[in-house]
Amino acid sequence: MARIAIASAAHKASTGTITATHAASRGHDIRFIPDIEDTATLVPALHGADALILVPKRGDARRHTEHATHLLLREATRAPHPPQIVLLSSFAVGHGPAHPLNRTSTTLLPSRIAAEQALRTGGLPYTIVRPTWMTDDPPASHALTLTQHPHTDGMVARADIAATMVAAVEQPTARGTTFALYNEPGEPLTDWAAAFAGLHHDPATATPAPRPAKEPA
Helix, strand or coil, X not given: CCEEEEECCXXXXXXXXXXXXXXXXXXXXXXXXXXXXXXXXXXXXXXXXXXXXXXXXXXXXXXXXXXXXXXXXXXXXXXXXXXXXXXXXXXXXXXXXXXXXXXXXXXXXXXXXXHHHHHHXXXXXXXXXXXXXXXXXXXXXXXEEEECCCCCCCEEEHHHHHHHHHHHHHCHHHXXXXXXXXXXXXXXXXXXXXXXXXXXXXXXXCXXXXXXXXXXX
């Protein structure tokens, strides 16, 4: 069992809430952080945590993605046993400024790039997950592909995103990687160790070897 802090909007349909529900079903100890700027809540939640999952809130990307990542890195680094950080980013980052999603706001792409790079150079174990277009399909309804192709596109269920982020905490081979994911026809993914083992680690990463989180019995 791992102790997982989840920073996310708290409404029922949010990806963060879905992730918390899935992680709890796996036997993990969940600490939900609806407001990371409230240090009275944030600091105790990080104390003793094995992992921290950040699902940025919608709206101001500079505040909810870039600033939030720097804030969590700062507080996590101060913890006696710094946790792994799992960031929910976007497949559009790989496409660059030409992608329509990246043209919806002048700060969206730069903020996501800055947040990702902060993790890669921050000295803590991390995983960066770049989902494609999100759907509300039931969990494990389709096959799930993890890829590092920069121009990936497709659709993926929020429930499968949640399962991926929790698996990234459970599987040590997910540390130090950045990848996109999408659903396609086929059987659901069950061998997470093999899926993560097929990824390349980010170059020039400063991430130290993490403490493996125990899988639930």
